[in-house]
Amino acid sequence: MVLTMIRDIAAHVGKEVKLGGWLYNKRSSGKIQFLQIRDGSGVIQGVLVKSQVSPEVWEKANRLTQESSLYVQGTVRKDDRAPSGYELDVTDVDIIQVADEYPISLKEHGVEFLMDHRHLWIRTPRQQAILRIRAEIIRAIQDYLNHNGFTLVDPPILTPSSCEGTTTLFHTKYFDEDAYLTQSGQLYLEAAAMALGRVYSFGPAFRAEKSKTRRHLIEFWMIEPEMAFVDHEGNMKIQEELVSHVVQHVLNQCRRELETIGRDIAPLERVKPPFPRITYDEAVELLKKEGFEFEWGEDFGAPHETKIAESFDRPVFITHYPTEIKAFYMKPDPNRPEVVLGADLIAPEGYGEIIGGSQRIDDPQLLEQRFQEHNLPREAYQWYMDLRKYGTVPHSGFGLGLERTVAWICGLDHVRETIPFPRMLNRLYP
């Protein structure tokens, strides 16, 4: 008799198997007990017939509570009526632990309650499905980048300076020096790109944002490709190919999970390159036509991004933002220095910005000027300036926010469900 997993049950039809798992749910008709057992790889119904097992086994099954841990033995039977296509005719139950009364019973619960029990909430089918889709998105991203000449490079988490402004830095002490949790690995990836050509990182980023919105996390994960000899247009081309590859991969690999969470996949089936491009100027005009009060030079908020995206049937690039509202490292348009060669990628269905990217300043004098304009501590960036002194080249890159991408692809209302243990304003537990 073999110890197996539910995902492999088809290979054991007609045979006696042993499964380790948890009791997800139980029904009893007095002479038959139906045990819904999950083991992390799937769910199977175990059928226990009173007249066919010893009184001890029947009594043990009777004692089982929601999320009790157990081994169950039985014969695998194909059953097209069963959700998994198979059932287990149970011959023995070995209880590991009868669980205490489980807080996340199968009825509805409030968000804060679920968040306080996130370590248990992730066991539910919906949360499992979302985490599986998250993992497949990561796999697809790495698959695309690894097959397109990119090398994985790991930038530091502890850094001496900021990348995305100084208002959202997490400060810590590095022995007797000041250090900050990384907001983005970008600056280090630029150095790596001068060594390896095309690189990317996949890691956490930290932003002490006092924004309590459905899109903001304090700790989130970002994929940051960086490419030497690639300009602004080439940057967007890589982004649209990457995002399209990821969406198609999820549609091919995660149908069952997408059904579990009730995702309408029609909007995802339209995600194919090329994505439309609209300039900041054109976006401002669009908003004004839609009745928004909006001054040139302002940044777009969620309502603006949502309205802009409504004019398109797939993600849309907004390009050439005002230089004044973007990061110090972005290369201004040589023909119009008041705007930059950068773009945000806005997802449809109101999910907003999922990617921020740009071509980088490669001129040493202009970068020096930016350090002064942005009042950045020059000595902390000496290494970054060296990249403009020792073989500077045109280069570009972008950061894809994993959780916002997961929220969009899964059609979720809030990023809290996109990450195993979300860190948000006023949420550090569990």
Ligand SMILES: NC(=O)C[C@H]([NH3+])C(=O)NS(=O)(=O)OC[C@H]1O[C@@H](n2cnc3c(N)ncnc32)[C@H](O)[C@@H]1O
């Ligand atoms: N290598 C690069 O060029 C990346 C660049 N230094 C950067 O960090 N850009 S970004 O600030 O727009 O952040 C990039 C993306 O990171 C996501 N992001 C950015 N901030 C957050 C928060 N607070 N929560 C969740 N997700 C966030 C969002 O999708 C953004 O589009």
Ligand SMILES: [Mg+2]
């Ligand atoms: Mg951004």
